[in-house]
Amino acid sequence: MTDNFSGSVDKMLQPNLLEGQQQQYPLEMMMSTNTLENEMANLREDELESKSGSENLEGGASGDDQDPNNRPRKKRYHRHTQHQIQEMESFFKECPHPDDKQRKELSRELGLEPLQIKFWFQNKRTQMKTQHERHENTQLRNENEKLRTENIRYKEALSHTSCPNCGGPTSIGEMSFDENHLRIENSRLREEIDRISGIAAKYVGGKSFVPYPLPNLGVGNYGMHGTTGGEMYGAASDLLRSFSAPTDADKPMIIELAVAAMEELIRMAQLGEPLWLPGPDGATEILNEDEYIRTFPRGIGPKPFGLKTEASRETAVVIMNHVNIVEILMDETQWASVFSSIVSRAMTLEVLSTGVAGNYNGALQVMTAEFQVPSPVVPSRESYFVRYCKHHPDGTWAVVDVSLDTLRPGLGTRCRRRPSGCLIQEMPNGYSKVTWLEHVEVDDRAVNNIYKLLVNSGLAFGAKRWVGTLDRQCERLASAMATGIPSGDVGVITSQEGRKSMLKLAERMVMSFCGGVGASTAHTWTTVSGGAAEDVRVMTRKSIDDPGRPPGIVLSAATSFWLPVPPKRVFDFLRDENFRSEWDILSNGGVVQEMAHVANGREPGNCVSLLRVNSTNSNQSNMLILQESFTDSTGSYIIYAPIDLVSMNVVLNGGDPDYVALLPSGFSILPDGPKTHGGTLVGEVGSGGTLLTVAFQILVDSVPTAKLSLGSVATVNSLIACTVDRIKGAF
Numbered sequence: 001m002t003d004n005f006s007g008s009v010d011k012m013l014q015p016n017l018l019e020g021q022q023q024q025y026p027l028e029m030m031m032s033t034n035t036l037e038n039e040m041a042n043l044r045e046d047e048l049e050s051k052s053g054s055e056n057l058e059g060g061a062s063g064d065d066q067d068p069n070n071r072p073r074k075k076r077y078h079r080h081t082q083h084q085i086q087e088m089e090s091f092f093k094e095c096p097h098p099d100d101k102q103r104k105e106l107s108r109e110l111g112l113e114p115l116q117i118k119f120w121f122q123n124k125r126t127q128m129k130t131q132h133e134r135h136e137n138t139q140l141r142n143e144n145e146k147l148r149t150e151n152i153r154y155k156e157a158l159s160h161t162s163c164p165n166c167g168g169p170t171s172i173g174e175m176s177f178d179e180n181h182l183r184i185e186n187s188r189l190r191e192e193i194d195r196i197s198g199i200a201a202k203y204v205g206g207k208s209f210v211p212y213p214l215p216n217l218g219v220g221n222y223g224m225h226g227t228t229g230g231e232m233y234g235a236a237s238d239l240l241r242s243f244s245a246p247t248d249a250d251k252p253m254i255i256e257l258a259v260a261a262m263e264e265l266i267r268m269a270q271l272g273e274p275l276w277l278p279g280p281d282g283a284t285e286i287l288n289e290d291e292y293i294r295t296f297p298r299g300i301g302p303k304p305f306g307l308k309t310e311a312s313r314e315t316a317v318v319i320m321n322h323v324n325i326v327e328i329l330m331d332e333t334q335w336a337s338v339f340s341s342i343v344s345r346a347m348t349l350e351v352l353s354t355g356v357a358g359n360y361n362g363a364l365q366v367m368t369a370e371f372q373v374p375s376p377v378v379p380s381r382e383s384y385f386v387r388y389c390k391h392h393p394d395g396t397w398a399v400v401d402v403s404l405d406t407l408r409p410g411l412g413t414r415c416r417r418r419p420s421g422c423l424i425q426e427m428p429n430g431y432s433k434v435t436w437l438e439h440v441e442v443d444d445r446a447v448n449n450i451y452k453l454l455v456n457s458g459l460a461f462g463a464k465r466w467v468g469t470l471d472r473q474c475e476r477l478a479s480a481m482a483t484g485i486p487s488g489d490v491g492v493i494t495s496q497e498g499r500k501s502m503l504k505l506a507e508r509m510v511m512s513f514c515g516g517v518g519a520s521t522a523h524t525w526t527t528v529s530g531g532a533a534e535d536v537r538v539m540t541r542k543s544i545d546d547p548g549r550p551p552g553i554v555l556s557a558a559t560s561f562w563l564p565v566p567p568k569r570v571f572d573f574l575r576d577e578n579f580r581s582e583w584d585i586l587s588n589g590g591v592v593q594e595m596a597h598v599a600n601g602r603e604p605g606n607c608v609s610l611l612r613v614n615s616t617n618s619n620q621s622n623m624l625i626l627q628e629s630f631t632d633s634t635g636s637y638i639i640y641a642p643i644d645l646v647s648m649n650v651v652l653n654g655g656d657p658d659y660v661a662l663l664p665s666g667f668s669i670l671p672d673g674p675k676t677h678g679g680t681l682v683g684e685v686g687s688g689g690t691l692l693t694v695a696f697q698i699l700v701d702s703v704p705t706a707k708l709s710l711g712s713v714a715t716v717n718s719l720i721a722c723t724v725d726r727i728k729g730a731f
Contacts, residue, residue, distance in 0.1 A: 080120075084110045088117070092124055245350040246366050250407050254352065257300065258364055258388035261402035261419035264296055266392075269313065269423050269435045271295075276313065284458070284674070287311035287439070300402060300418060307416065307441040312462035315435045320474040322397055322424045322432040323359070329399045329422075330360045330389055332367060338473045340511040341637065342465065344372040344380060344518055352386075361391035366404065371415075372518035373460045374637070374668035375560045375693045376537040377448035380518060381415040381440070381461065397424040414443040422466075434470065436463040450562050453673035453686045459634050460670075468632035472601055476503065476630075479600040497654025499598050505657035506608040506628040508548060513639045513664040516556040517695040528555075528713055535559055536717055540708055550661040552702040557716045558695035560668075561724060565731050567669050567690045571636040573730065574667055575605060575629040583726040585719060586642075590615040592625075596652070606630045610648065611640075624648055626662075631669075639666035668693040692727070696720055 080088075087110055095102065103117040110117075246254055268275065275295060276285040289309060303309065318325075328334045332346040346369045355363035365387050372380040385401045392398060400421035405413045418439040425433040438461065447455050454460050480503045481496075516539070528538040536559040543549040563570060573579055577592040584592075590613045597609040611625040626648070627640035641664040651657050670693075673686040696719060700712040 080112075084112065088120055088124075092121065096121065096125055096128075246404070246407065250404075251352065253407075254366065254386050254404060255364065257402055257404070258386050258400070260298075261386075261400045262388055262390055262398060264419040265400040265421050265437060266398060266423065267295070268419070268439070269437055279674075284464075285313055300416070301406065303441050304416070307414075307443050309439075309441055310456075310458055310462065311437075311439045312458040312464060313435070313437050314463040314467040315433065316467045316471050317427060317431055317433050318471045318474040319431055319478050321430050322426045325424050325432055325434065325470075326360050326389060326397050326399065330363055330365070330387070332369075336369075337507070337511065339466070339469055340514050341374055341635075342371055342461075342469060343369055344515060345370040355389065359391070360389040363387075363389040367401075371461060372514070373451070373455075373670075374514055374517050375448075375451065375670075375691070376517065376558045377560050378451050378455065378460065378518075379444075379446045381442060382413070383415055383417050384413070385417050387421075395426060398422070399424075416441045434467060436467045436470075438463040438466065448560070450560070450672070450685050450691060454670060454691060457674045459674065465634040468634045472606065472630055472632050475601040475606070479503070479598065495652070495654065498652045501651045501654050501657045502598055502608055502610075502626075503600065505651055505660055505662070506626060508657070509626060509641050509662050509664045510628060510637070510639050512548075512662060512697075513666050513695065516664075516697055517558045517668065517693060528708070535561075536720055538713055538716060547659045548661060550663065550699050550702070552699050553706060553708055553712075554663060554697055555700050555708075555712060555716045556695065556697045557720045558693060559720055559724065560691060560693040561728075562672060562685055563690040563692055563728070563731055564687070565690055566688055567636060567671050568631075570690045570692060570731075571605060571629070571631055571638070571669050574638050574669070574727075575627075577611060579730070582730050583723055585722055585726075587613045587623075588615060595624075601630065603631055605636070635671070636669040637666065638669070639664050641665065663697040663699060665696040665698075668695075694720055694723055694727070696723075 088106070091098070091102075091106065098106065098117070098121060100114070103114045103121075106112070106117050107114045274288055274291045277288050278284075279286050287309070292311075328338050332348050336343045336346040347367065349366045349368060352364040352366065353362055355361050366385075367387055368382070368384050370380045370382050372378070383401075383403060384405060384407075385403045387399065387401050389397070389399045398421065400419050401417050402419050403413075403417040405416050418441065420438050420440065422434050422436040425435075427433055438458070440461070444452070444455055451460070459465060480500050526540050528540055536557055539556045541554050541556070543551055543554055574583070577594055580592040581587055581589050593612050593614065595610045595612050597607050599607045601607075606629070608626070608628045611627055613623045613625065615623070624643050624645055625640050626643045627638065629638045630636065641662040643660065643662065647660040651660060670691040672689045672691050675688070696716065698716055698719070700708070700716070
């Protein structure tokens with residue numbers, strides 16, 4: 001790109017004007033062919049002429065203008081008065097291109113010929129144009145010299161990088177600046193890097209990314225430390241704190257990684273066999289790793305020892321505008337909210353570019369995130385990556401993530417994201433076609449045995465789960481925005497304000513549940529080491545100034561187990577209010593009745609409901625329960641929380657739901673593996689059964705400063721054990 005830019009400047013400075021032509025054409029015609037030196041000379045002449053007068057031939061070839069030898073005399077100039085110049089300057093500010101009528105009026109007012117007026121305005125326009133181009137040429141020269149210098153330093157820095165393990169050249173350096181081969185193979189990538197660097201420089205303290213030296217880009221130091229599941233949970237928070245904003249020296253490599261990852265994502269999303277092979281069930285695809293290495297020989301380096309590859313691809317059409325999807329993906333708050341069952345924590349460490357033209361085209365940001373399965377026995381996955389968004393010429397948007405673990409090789413990461421993300425194509429009527437790709441290398445040895453088949457199949461962290469969640473959330477948002485709801489059905493909330501408030505409250509309830517049930521350590525929970533059963537994880541948290549939670553000490557207890565029945569049967573049983581008394585100890589045997597509901601999807605089970613428990617004890621007040629149930633192709637959830645009548649009335653009238661205190665409990669219902677798995681015996685994990693997680697959040701003391709008692713832990717443990725026994729007994 002630097003060479004092309006330099007060429008344009010050099011071309012601008014090439015002399016093309018033939019001698020002797022200066023006096024034959026108006027100055028505006030001469031500008032396109034003058035050299036820079038001639039332009040400057042003409043400028044001085046024009047300035048003099050503009051200030052002193054204009055060419056006015058007072059005699060033609062007659063006597064006064066010829067000497068005795070019939071030689072033509074020099075032209076004489078009529079000098080404009082100061083008044084004439086001021087008037088024309090003032091008129092020029094309003095109209096630099098006067099027409100014939102205006103020139104005639106000026107000539108009458110100023111006592112000049114129309115031709116004098118015409119030449120004066122021509123020269124004035126030429127003067128302004130020359131001044132502007134002279135200033136622009138100076139800027140272009142300076143910028144060109146700066147780019148040449150930066151490019152040389154960038155090449156030198158990359159040519160001297162080496163792998164700390166083997167001492168050889170790094171894969172990134174080889175890929176981008178490998179002598180003449182680079183100029184041919186990666187000319188387009190270099191052009192895009194230069195463009196992004198220029199954009200990003202505007203947003204990072206006015207500095208350019210190019211001149212900084214690059215760090216050592218080693219791909220080693222991924223050794224496994226043999227941690228157990230408990231040790232892994234304890235080390236996660238330390239690992240998250242280790243991630244920090246990139247240094248100036250990191251940024252050139254980050255930009256280059258992002259550009260290369262974008263190209264890899266697009267190719268992997270579009271290619272078929274032999275890169276992607278049909279799975280055993282015919283509905284899924286398997287990545288051919290040998291073909292992947294041949295197709296993408298460089299990438300982010302070889303797979304570290306001890307990590308296994310997970311790769312999946314999924315396509316769906318969702319009811320959301322493509323621009324809104326891009327906005328969700330590029331805003332970590334919205335992203336973590338929409339995918340709350342998958343993303344337990346997300347943080348943007350630094351924005352390298354906010355994009356151009358008022359959108360996210362070219363946006364580049366360094367992030368950390370933690371991904372989870374809603375179960376306490378599946379470790380979360382932490383990632384440190386760069387996210388890059390691009391709007392391609394064919395109208396497709398693409399958002400790609402790629403790990404930056406090579407910047408922090410001493411962290412010993414257990415999850416590395418190869419280029420992963422999605423392509424988003426605009427469809428008619430506000431729909432979008434989304435092609436999602438997940439490609440990671442991970443150590444999953446700490447996963448509980450009953451979940452290994454689910455994780456290995458890609459249903460736990462793979463593309464199908466991301467697309468299914470996005471599809472469901474798009475339907476949910478469309479439901480919240482729906483108008484003209486028929487009022488014929490009993491319990492249907494027709495008020496749009498009431499529907500929005502109720503769905504917003506339920507959304508916060510789901511996020512709180514997912515934050516307390518998974519194995520993430522990113523939330524404000526403290527694991528209780530003693531007093532709980534071996535297969536139950538108990539955590540505690542003190543709530544003081546959070547209006548969305550009751551003040552005091554809160555306990556969260558969660559456990560996971562396997563049931564030899566299909567997930568749909570479990571989902572239908574647990575969400576049916578007629579069977580609630582069979583497992584819900586807190587309902588105390590009362591009759592549960594649905595008072596109102598908001599449908600939020602095409603699946604009958606996707607809805608937010610308001611339930612009333614009619615207690616059999618006349619001395620006990622009736623209790624309201626807010627519940628959301630939803631299902632997709634990768635799992636189902638039923639989440640509920642008790643709520644007081646006054647708060648619920650505020651919500652149904654469209655009031656702010658953020659001040660309603662909630663303590664959610666519920667169930668995560670996942671398949672125990674893919675639908676068809678050869679070789680598995682009936683009655684074993686993988687035979688079509690259910691992985692069920694039960695979780696409770698309970699206020700054990702309303703005084704935040706109180707100490708947690710072992711009796712409270714034992715009570716919560718007993719509650720969850722009794723609920724599990726009842727559910728098992730029901731099947």
